[in-house]
Amino acid sequence: MYFSLCVTIYFSISSSAYQFLYLLINILLYQSIYFSVFLSFYQSMYLSIYLFISLSLNLLINLFLYLSIYFSIFVSFYHSLSFSITVVGMIESERRLYLLVREEKRFAEAKKHCQERGGWLAMPHDEVSNELLASYVTHGSSLGAYSRWQPGEPNNILGNENCVEMMSSGGWNNVDCSQGLYFVCEFEKLDTWPQNTYFFLF
Template sequence: MKLIHLFLCAGNAGDAGIKGDMGHIGKMGPIGDKVHLGSTCDCGRYRRLVGPIDINLDKLRNALKFVKNVLLGLRETEERYYLLVKEAKMFQEASMNCRLRGGVLAMPKTPNTNQILADYISQSHLTRVYVGVKANSDTVSEGLPLITFSGWSDSPPSTNSSCVELLSSGTWAHTQCDNSMFFICEFPKSRRRGGIAPTLVS
């Protein structure tokens, strides 16, 4: 009865005591099973396989360059391709034709590009083609700046109503926009800017 009385009359629990010391570290477990080592890499064998692949890739790149530069007659700079279209058209028709191919009329905005296009004309046994430059203007036909380069042999014409032809000598000359002649289209190389893939053949 006295124990029951003490249990029933016990008060609330006290605060937790101080944390005790860590117990002793247990014994080490049994040693695991022995693993089997993998086979040694035969790296020389893979090098022999990869080497010919690299050579074949280089050959493929050269073949593609041959197709672009010879069969299609393309010229290129670091950023652009150029295609001389041997279809005589008036200026507006030539401009639209380049757009349908995914490009614009060529814009010789630097001396280097101008010379590449002039050589292109000469090597194609032509004397002149349409390019995307406005007469008496510092802009090309797309409204973009020409920077500081100009290919006029003398002073530019006093009116911007005429169009511009690039001669095989590298100089510019004004011509009537309703004249029919061959023309050069240009296409950007980068496709990450949302450009349309060029249609290089008709």
């Protein structure tokens, strides 16, 4: 009887220990599974956040580049548009190109404008170039042997008329150099340029 009770208790304890061990193993197993799932979720979430940040930065960089390109195109277009409003184009003689600038400038400003573009303020050297420049503005530096003053000119009536304007008739009139006028830039004609070449300077 005592032996049977001991055996029963032993088997009960053994069974309980086995069940406890089995339960513990299951808990650890499920915990490891849950941890793996959680870790995978955490890694995937971290990866998703990383990808989102990377794609966002890439998108912002591309957007900035595209905006820079479009802005450059817009500025170039605006510059060419505004330039084409003030500049008519070019007329040519056998050896010279003349650029009419429809923008009122004083003598020093007009001279600088032409020099910055590789030319100089236009000056008629003969009747042919004078006819080409008729109704345009010319400078008041040394005119050389050729002249075509209006009757009674140069009179220097104001005492400071050291520059020359050209009338629509082709005649000349002396004016104050501080007066703003349209002007013409003159350029050497290169041998490599084809005949009847017209272009704009920027």
